[in-house]
Structures are given as C-alpha cells and as structure tokens.
Amino acid sequence: MSSGTSELAWFKSSYSGSEGDSCVEVAMTEQAIHVRDSKDVTRPSFAVGREGWRQFVRFASER
Template identity: 85%
Template sequence: MSSGTTELAWFKSSYSGTQGDSCVEVAITEQAIHVRDSKDVARPAFAVGREGWGQFVRYASER
C-alpha cells in the first residue's frame, strides 16, 4: 500500500452508526477500492482491485 492514502477522499457507508461502532471507510480510485478502519485511521489501509471489489459486493449482497 502506498503511503499516499491520506490524500484519498474517504467515506463511510450511510449504514454506519454514529456511536463509533465498528466501521470501515472506503476511497475509490480508478485502479482500486481502498479500505481502512474508521476508528484507527493511522493503521495501514488495504486496496482491492475494482473487479475483486465487485465480486465481494455481489457475494455480500447475496447473504
């Protein structure tokens, strides 16, 4: 993961609670979807290719 993730436009899902629950934030670029822990943004983020992210979303929506 590049150290440039701080310049990304991060956002949380509208399903995320306001009590500081376990949430993730995502940032979308042309190359990948970046994911990080919203409670600890200093921890390293990870990136998933757009195709892999699409597969994950399809799988999760079927559950």
C-alpha cells in the same frame, strides 16, 4: 500500503449509523478500492481491484 492514502476521499457507509465508529471506510480511485479501519486511520489500509470489489459486494449482498 503505499504512502499517499491520506489524500484519498474516505467515506463510511450510510448503514454505519449515528455512532459510526465501528466500521470500515473506503476510498475509490480509478485503479482500486482502498479500505481502512475507521477506529484507527493511522493503521495501514489495503486496496483491492475494482473487479474484486464488485465480486465482494455481490457476494456480501446475497447474504
């Protein structure tokens, strides 16, 4: 992932519970949705286009 992801506004799902240490964090930009491991934010994140993210969320919500 390119540098500069530390400036993003990362957040966790409200479904992650009170402990909140076993989930992913996401940050949204106009171009992409960035995803990272909340347990180790120093590891590289990855980004997916907004349409790809919509398809993923739609797929996951059907399960």
